[in-house]
Amino acid sequence: MSGGLLVGLLVLPCAALPGVLPAAWAGGAGDGALRMTVTVNGRGHSGLRPPTVRVGAQVVKRYRLVNSGEAHLYGVRVVDPAVPAGAVRCPGRTLAALGELECVARFRAVGGMRRATARAEGDIPSLRLRLAATARAGYVGVAGGLRLTERVTVSAPGRSGRSLAVAWGSATVAYTVTNHGNRPLHTVRIGDPGLGLAPGATDCGAGGGAVAVLAPGASARCTAVVRRPPGTHRSTGVASASDRITTYGPRGERLPAPVLTARSSAVFTLPSRASTPPSAVPVKPKAAAGSGGAPGRPAASGSVGVPRGAAGAVGVPGAPGGVGVAGVVGAVGGAGAAGAPGAPGAPASASGAAGVAPGAAADGLPVLPPAPASAPPTPAASLAVPSAPLAPSVLAAGQRSDSTAPSSARRAFVLDDEGFLGRLRRRGREASELGIVIILLLILIPAAIAAALLGNRRG
Structure with a gap:
């Protein structure tokens, strides 16, 4: 009876102090003596509810180890x-008996779910x-991330109404925005300062x-049409959003x-209408004060011009004063170039019957055929000279003619x-010669x- 009373007196105080019983009961060292809890950026229970961390931000994991046994862990x-x-x-690498230890890991966050099972270990060598x-x-x-690209299509400027002022050109800017993050983006707006x-x-x-x-990985397209004056312009697109x-x-x-x-x-350039090449405008040939015509037919316009691109003659065969160099001789003679005022005009010859002018002399000037003495006198008149250069056939024909006209008259006619x-x-030819x-x-x-000096020495 006294023995049972003694056991009861020893057990009752231990039952009244529940906090003391586990510590006293942990006298061994076995499974369950080591416990670990983990917090991620201050948040517990991260295994069930992992906290969200921005990619690139710092992640801090704290591992709290508790040794409830009476043996040290090494x-x-x-x-x-x-x-x-x-x-x-x-x-440290040692966790004392009935002690605690905290390990820490710091690193940068990466995208996506990063959940895993951590494991803590310790040895009891004895x-x-x-x-x-x-x-x-x-x-x-x-x-969260955005990517923005743009493409510009330029329209040429036009003119408004009958005004000669150059109007502003227009440009269409197409913006393409892409979500390359892992969360949806809301209210994506695009501007261009x-x-x-x-x-x-x-x-x-x-x-x-x-x-x-x-959505993640999706793209959207926005456009804007702007009007600007001709010249170079720069577009600077800016897209903004939030996840x-x-x-x-x-x-x-x-x-x-x-x-x-x-x-x-x-960067894009709007061209101006003034920069485009103007259309070719035909230029009227320069005409003199009069011209020779066919016998009995007066001049219609007071000038005779050779049409642009014509290489042949426009004179009438056998008609005096036909257009060509043969008719020009008469004009030169009328001006006193041949030395006699009122020199008769030349009728059409074999080479000038078709109105072809003779060719050039050795100095680059065309050779004029002589005016026959039997030609009837005609009143002095000036002949309109076409503004186009003489055709190659005209120059070739002139080389086969024997000219007796003064060179000064020929030069004056050609230089004009x-x-x-x-x-x-x-x-250029004169410079080379x-x-x-x-x-x-x-x-x-x-x-x-040298020859003179050599002669003096011998003398």
């Missing part, structure tokens, strides 16, 4: 597949035991000036969703109508001097 380590290798750091504890933890990486477009001023289809919801996801910071603070932006640019290009070519003469002089003069 070589304590934590392995977590969701953490980069070597990121978990523990202050008992040849390895204790382990596991806990499931993780986070969700929120990746370079073109003076406020956010939402573009046409995005059914949504008006904004895209209501843009409306609240995330957690390293110390457990709540972070609101940021405004996501994307930019693009393009050779034009700018003819003068330029003639000056002058250069040859100078080179010959430079060679012959020293040779003459």
Whole structure:
């Protein structure tokens, strides 16, 4: 009886102190002696409800190890597949009996669900035991991002009404926005400060000036038509949106969703109507004060012109004063070039019957055929000279003729109508001939001097 009373007196105080009983009962070291809890950015139970962390932000995982046994644990380590290798750091490798230890891992968040089972281990060398504890933890990486591209189509400027002022040109800018994140984006707006477009001023289809919801990986197209003066312009597109996801910071603070932006640019040029080449306008040939015609037929317009591109003659065979160089001789003779005022005009000859002018002489000027003495006298009249250069056939015919007209008259006639290009070519030929003469002089003069000196020495 006294023995049973003694046992009851020893058990009742232990039953009255429940907190003391487990500690006293943990005198062994076995399964369940090591426990581990994990928090992610200050949030517990991350295995069931993983917190959201913005991609690129810092993730802080804290592993709390508790040793409820009476034996020390050596070589304590934590392995977590969701953490980069070597990121978990523990202050020591020994966990004392009835003690606690906290290991920490810090790294950058990546996109998607990152949940895994962490495992903590420790050894009791004297008992040849390895204790382990596991806990499931993780986070969700929120990746929000926009990409914006644009393409410009230019329309040529026109003219308004009958006004000669150049109107502004128009350009159509097509913006393409893409969600390359892993969460839907809301209220996507596009603006362009370079073109003076406020956010939402573009046409995005059914949504008006904004895209209501843009799913991950999807794209939307918005357009804008602008009018600008001719010249070079620069477009600077800006897209903005939000995924409306609240995330957690390293110390457990709540972070609101940021405004996501994307930019693009393009340079385009609006041409002006004045820069386009004007249409060719026909130029009337220069006419003199009169012209010779067929016998008994007066001149219709007072000038005779050779149509542009005509290489043949327009004179009438056998008619005096036919258009061609044969008729020109009469005009020159009328002006006193042949030395006799009122020289008779030349009738059409074999080479001039078709109105073909003779060719050029050796100095680049056309040779005029002589006027026959038997031609009837005609009143002196000036002949209209066409503004177009003489045809090659005319020059070839002139080379076969024997001209007795004075060279001064021929030169005066040709110089009056050779034009700018003819003068330029003639000056080039004269310059080349002058250069040859100078080179010959430079060679012959020293040779003459050397010969004179050699003669003096021999004398």
